[in-house]
């Protein structure tokens with residue numbers, strides 16, 4: 001892996017305190033286009049909170065978040081999304097009473113409004129449907145396009161979230177345990193998709209993941225958080241073998 005010279009996303013001494021508890025403690029890291037970084041660590045280590053600080057769901061107590069070198073620390077989540085940080089949430093960004101296709105169309109429209117792809121806000125209805133169908137095909141859900149989201153299985157909802165994320169075409173893609181709660185036959189669809197996005201080499205991909213087989217299969221780089229602090233950062237073989245990871249995370253039987 002040869003990272004591009006410029007990181008797309010960086011954090012500098014990023015911290016958040018909840019009362020007396022420092023959930024993320026002075027985390028400094030750079031994330032590069034073409035690199036998939038997995039953030040691991042024990043329960044409560046601060047992984048999701050670190051994600052929330054980067055995507056703007058939580059305001060930092062101190063430290064900085066940079067996107068393409070620009071300080072976005074004070075920007076809220078919507079602004080960060082518009083600037084190119086996309087996150088597959090844990091089912092919180094779906095409209096349950098709309099159909100699968102309508103949910104993806106909203107993302108396509110939202111991307112068009114940002115005005116950086118070939119679709120203008122005046123795109124025809126047919127264009128929108130064709131584009132939405134394209135993303136649904138990528139997650140093997142074209143057959144469910146007219147189903148209301150509320151009627152989907154958990155796994156299909158997760159796949160739909162990935163379709164929505166793809167439709168937003170963000171430069172930075174953040175996935176929170178993308179296969180959590182999926183059935184064994186649904187997992188490969190999502191993992192294949194992340195592999196495909198990764199193969200395009202232009203996206204900065206961040207993943208929080210507990211399942212070590214998923215980590216092994218996808219990671220170019222692993223970051224380990226422990227008690228809110230970054231305790232290891234490097235290529236997967238090095239990090240997995242490090243004493244700190246063995247003690248802090250892998251000392252107990254793997255989260256399979």
Ligand SMILES: Nc1ncnc2c1ncn2[C@@H]1O[C@H](COP(=O)(O)OP(=O)(O)OP(=O)(O)O)[C@@H](O)[C@H]1O
Nearest residue numbers: 018021022023041042043044045046047048049050
């Ligand atoms: N809004 C909040 N208010 C108070 N404490 C919080 C809040 N959010 C997170 N925490 C605390 O911050 C710490 C880090 O939590 P976080 O959810 O980021 O860990 P995690 O590594 O993602 O854990 P898991 O693997 O279990 O999802 C925990 O001690 C948690 O209880």
